[in-house]
Amino acid sequence: MMSKLGAWGRRLFLLVWVVFALLPAYWALSTSFKRQVDIYNGPKMIPFVDFTPTLDAWQRLWVASQSDFLPKLLNSFVFSAVSSLIAVVLGAFAAYGLARFEYRYGAYRNDDISFLIVSQRIMPPIVSVLALYVVYVQLRALDTAWGMILAFTSMNLPIAVYLLRSFFAAIPEELEQAAALDGYPAVLRLVRVVFPLAAPGLASAFMLSFFFAWNDFLFALMLTFNKAQTLPLYISSLSAQSQPEWALIAAVGMIALIPPVVVTLVLDRYMSKQVLVGGVR
């Protein structure tokens, strides 16, 4: 009896939680089908009852897609994906080194080097972005794809290194020694044993990097103006008018949700794996 009650209680709690978590997304979705007047005479939540849905915003988005919207979506996706990939690959090498070898540069040991790397993320980016702007002007990197990828990579590399170091450190060194005696040279030991075992770490580092880059506003604001603009800037440009285009903003926002969700769904199965269990006593 108690357990049945407990089960229902759990379901009720989960239901409340689902509503709580999904309500903003639903609100944005429904807003994208509203006319301006329904938005301002708010809150209207139930289509056909509260308000009459219209495809107006989506049609305008489709019209705008060739010129404005699609290039920005593509920019966002390419910059985020490429910079995350670079950050994870470079970060993996750095993290593996920090986990396996002992370094000594003057007073700096492994932990100090790690902290030095992470400290690049402690300072708020707004402090450095002006200086970065000046550097980018000199480098002719403003409003270029490679400039944005570079900026995102440097933003994400510290986190990737920090996260991956602990993952590599958790892999018993004897597994690598076993692979060595089984006849595998160093690079293959990494590819066949270390990286598969670090998969949850690699996946989470990629996801975090991707989200940070996808959600970035500041770098894009300062370092791009046209060709290399990203989705968040496009969205904010829609609201920077005398009358914000809420329905359009909501429609773009819905599309902006899709890539992170897809990335999460794809990588989630690597993250939840208990890959290290059973290898050593």
Add this chain to the structure above:
Amino acid sequence: MTAELKVSELSVTYGDVDAVRIDELSLDAGEFGVLLGPSGAGKTSSLKAIAGLLPGAAGAVHLGGRDISRTAPEERDIAMCFESYALYPHLTVRKNLEFPLRAPRRVRELTAQERRRRVDEVADVLGLGQLLERRPAQLSGGQRQRVSLGRALVRRPTLLLLDEPISHLDAKLRNGMRAELKRMQRDMGVTTLFATPDQGEAFALGDRVFVLDAGTLRQVGEPTELYLRPSNVRVAELLGAPRINLVDGEVRGQRVTVLGLERPAEGLRDGPVLVGLRPADLTVGGHRELEAAVVAVQPLGNAAIMTVKVSGQTLRVLTQGAFDEWQVGDTVGLGVRSGSLLLFDPVTTMCVKAGI
């Protein structure tokens, strides 16, 4: 395939601590060597140094007459079974066993079919046939240990290094595996070095036993020889269970006196001496040489370890047969088998006389 091993001037240092310092260690082709030592003696470090896995190791390793001291571990053709098993947790048992056969240097030697057959063969011998599609996390400790052993055997290496490979099996399986291991080693003719803290395994398996203590080799020889003529106290302590009794004695006029017992001791100078009495060489009842008070009786089933006091000294006695007739507090007569005493110099701890 089979080759002799010659290790010389091997040393392993961690920071400024000397973990291992071995002057010489040699095995004939196909020989079964046992590296016997307590935990912390440097067994694992020695094996890993021979395999080329320790950057802090120095010394010369020759295998089959070839100097492999500077050869990378993956090129040495040495297989090792790690005490921690070191199985690849992301691979199934079959993939684990196949892993060495798929290494770049061997992958062309065998077809996929032959690889399969080899794995099946080893799995069969080790009783892993039902487990091939499982992952290490789904195995018990003993099963994991057998997979680890299988992975070392499947590729037929030139040298086999085994680091306590059967220590975590249950007693029944362990005895079976001992015999199986010895048979496989003979059949394959592979030169083997087996590290263990268990003197029983050393007796059962070893053609030659290397007694390692505090990083150095104390004595090398056949197990029986080490048991009967240990070169020093540590070797006497490490071989033989229960542990040898050590009591103070005195040499005077070519005779040794211990616990009131007197034996001839020709050629020894007068002075104090450390006398080793093996628990198995003491008999209760029968011929009474010493009077002993029973302090504790620990039954083993077909025998018992009895703790007794003789002239204020505590002795362990391994009794056979009807041990349940003695109780704590009883006074019993103790016999000492003739030719069983070991005499050690109390300062150098070296053996000065054996078999009196």
